[in-house]
Amino acid sequence: MATLGGMRDSEWSKILGWPGYRVYQSEINESAQTLHLWVRRKRGNHKLVCSGCGKRVHEIVETYEREVRDLPWSQYRATVVIELYRVRCPDCGIKVEKVEQLPSKAPFSKRFEEAVGRACESAAVRRVARQFGMAASTVRAIDLRYLKRWSAGRRKPALRQMGVDEIHLGKKQKFLTVVSNLETGEPWWFGRERKKETLDEFFTQQLSAFQRSAIRAACVDMWEPFRQSLGQWAPKCRIVYDKFHIMQHAGRAVDEVRRAEFFRKGGAAREVVKGKRWLLLARWVHLHTDKKRQLNQLFALNRRIMKAYLLKESLGRLWSYTYEGAMLRYLKSWIDQLRWQRLKPMEKLARTLLDHLEGILNYCRIKVPLGVVEAVNGNIKALLRRGRGYSDLDYLLLKAQRLAATKTQFLVLQKAA
Ligand SMILES: [Zn+2]
Structure with missing residues (x-):
């Protein structure tokens, strides 16, 4: 143990930089590379605040010490021993004083x-x-x-355009419903499962009646429980069935065709069909040459998978129309192409689209930022992949909010796929 005689307490205080506090004793252990600093209030710093209510208090009951780890000083791990007061608050009784540098226990x-x-x-x-x-x-x-x-x-920005998405967490935990603010690209709330009750809980417990009435648009999946909840709690909000979710359905339909072919065919063809799920879900323009070749190989062997894939690709062009009449015409001609193809999953998708026509056409009637739901979804999945220990959903939500708040630009620039 050695005390550095050369440096005065006032200099230690200056480097420490805790407003209102001064160092009155210091100790350096060179072999352990530790630094201990004892601090107390500067003379004249008498303003005491109750940690219970935040009000000014005057009566001191006793003093005591607390030890906290502070930022390192070069190679030295620094520990600050701080002298604190226990105070008598007229409202809370005996409490510890509130100190800016000590936010928790x-x-x-x-x-x-x-x-x-x-x-x-x-x-x-x-x-x-x-x-x-x-x-x-x-x-x-x-x-x-x-x-x-x-x-x-x-202050959280107002929620005027909301996104509702669900993330599959796995077999055990099932679904997580994610409500996000489309204007800021920030997740707002997480709920367990994806029932009507899930979204009901959001509307009743997270928002006031005034906040609910301020919601203008909601981007959601074609999922009846969500539609019902929105209809009940935000009747004036326009529901938009967005490209991201609809293309997910289209991808699933292609995959159903692939699986049916996989079971129907045997031998060599089966090998080609096997394991092509991700390739078929990807968009053609995003694929590298060798992947395109793999797909072409598959298409040469199986026309039905090729047709399903081409139908998915052409459905994606629906959102290149901004006039509702043109969008509707394109959708109708897309559905016409399904005739005589005997692609059951695609026919089912077409019926779903017709059942949700108004919400699809709302894309032309109300402008909502594209790709945000997808980006929020991607960020949460990246967080889940990166770190375990998100059994605490509050932690995951805060993490995703912070990520969005610090990378807002990335989200704004991101365009829909
Ligand atoms: Zn108090």
Whole structure:
């Protein structure tokens, strides 16, 4: 143990930079590379605040010390031992005082938690844990507090255009319903499953009657429970069945055709059909030459899969029309092409589209940003892939909100596929 005699407490205080506090004792352990600083209020800093109610208090009951980890000083891990007051509040009784640098009961300073939280924005929890020499669970808890403070300190933009999407979490947890703000590209709320009750819960518990009436448009999947909930809680909002969701249905229809052919055919043809699911879901323009060749090989062997694929591709062009009459004509001619093809999954899709015609044509009547639902969906999936431990949905939501808020530009620039 050594005390650095050369540096005065006032200089330590300056480098520490905690407003209203001064260092009155310091200790450096060179072999362990640790630095301990003892701090207390500066003379004249008498403003005490109750941590219970946030009001000014005057009566001090006792002093005590708390130890928190602070930002490192060069190679040294810094610990600050802070002198605190227990106060008597007229409203709350005996409480600890509220201190800006100590936002929680955890043994970390606010700015240390912020450094950990910021690190978690660009790296997986396990990596941040290694970087700071802490347990992953500790890092996760810090990150959650950091995000909660960020969320509490900002004003959420009004919800005028909402997106409703569902994410399949797996066999056990099933579906997650995601409500997002299409104007900011930010997820707003997560709900379990995808029932009418799920969305009902959002409307009744997250929004006031005034907020519900402010919703102008909703981009949703052609999913009856959602339509019912929207009709009940936001009757004035226009439902838009968007390209992203409709093309998902088209992709599933192509896959049904593929599977039927897979079971119908035997031998060599079966091998070609096998494992082409992702290729068939992709859009032709997004495929590399060798992938295109693989698909052509498949089409040469199986005309039915080729027809289904071409139908999916041509349906995607529906959204190149901005006049409702033209869009309707294109859709009708698309449906006409299905005649005599005997592609059951495609016929089923056509019926679904006709049942939801108004919502599809709403694309021409109300302008909603394209590709946002898809981008939000992609971001959440990326988060789920990157880190485990999102059994806590609040954490996942805050994480996705922060991601959207810090990468707004990326979302705005992203165009619909
Ligand atoms: Zn109080």
